[in-house]
Amino acid sequence: MIIQTSGGELRLAANLKWMYTELPFEARFDAAAAAGFTGVEFASPYDLPATRVRELLDNAGVIQALINTPGGPAGSSTVMGAAYVPGAGDVFRHGVERALHYADVLGNPIVHVMAGLRPVDAEPELAFATYVANIAWAADQARSAGVRLVLEAINKREQPQYGLASMETAAAVAEAVDPDTVGVLFDVYHAQTDRGNIIERFERLTPLIKHVQIADNPGRGEPGTGEIAYERVLARIAASGYSGWVGCEYGPVGGTDEGLNWIERITR
Template structure:
């Protein structure tokens, strides 16, 4: 969905994990296209063969904006990713390989490499060193493929033990490893919950930002249901050099279609 604002153009991608949940997953592609979306994202494509998802995208006339690396089994140390977990390097590398294979088939330009939870019985410096080394390995695999790796920090209220603690740390890791291949996933919801100053932080992190996601706070609903000044935030994004997708990673408060009225309120 392309939105023209007074400040410029933005591209919105429907997150099919969060939106159109009243429909079976495979029907959400056509529903998103019918709403005017031209791109979609979702964390985990791995329950379906990549070729099947590719057909669903093509039939609906959609682009795949982003996928995540695989998560481990629920309740396991790698349930939210393996990059931060010492001793899980084989699982991590297998997941990165799988993600890059899917991304290539789907034409996804961005793969979010999930950090995972900080192990409570491991030295924090060892865990962070493991993370940086793993991201370096992932960058080497992605380099030259046309896929950019992005790193996301989750706010400490929702996930107090998530490994990657701040977007600024994500930018520092990207810079240290390979900023051309590794970037930051700038999630406006997490940024606002973490410590606010959303526009200021967006501007300072812009050189490293490889993908953006949005949701309001509190409630993680669509823009306009919380306290974030999305008219200003999206206007600043539109006026910037960022030209990638903005993923709508929110849970519609009153239904997906009804919730899309927010897109009309921000148009010029």
């Protein structure tokens, strides 16, 4: 779905984990396409065979814009990823290989490498060094596969133990490892919740931003249901020259299609 802002055009992708939850998962692809979306994203395709996900994409006529690396079982040290967890190298590498396999089958260009939770008994310096080494290894694999990786910081209010400290840290790691292959996932909701100053931070990080996600705050609903000035934020993102996808990673306050009226309200 292409929308027009005062700063230019943006491409929206429906996040099928958060949107159309009133429908069974496999029905969400067609629902997104019927609403005008040409791209979709969701964190974890791994409950279905890659070939089945590709079939759902093709039948709906939509593109897979983003997937995450797998998380570990509930309650495990790698539930939110293994990159930041010392001693979990085998789990991390297997997850990256699995994600790249799915990316290949789905024609998915970008994989979000989840950092994971820093174990409470791990030395911060060791955990960070582990993370950088893991991202460097993943970049080598992704480069060969023609896939780009993105790194996302989750706000510390909701995930105080999440390894990646900030979007600025994500940018520094990407720059150090390989900025052509590794970039930043700029999540507006997490940016506002964590430090605010959204527009200035976006413009500072623009050269490294390879994917954007949006939701309002508080509540994580669609734009226009909280306090973020999305009319200005989206216009500035478009004016920056950013040409990637903008993932709608929000939980609709009401029905999903009904909630899409935010687009007319904010972009008119």
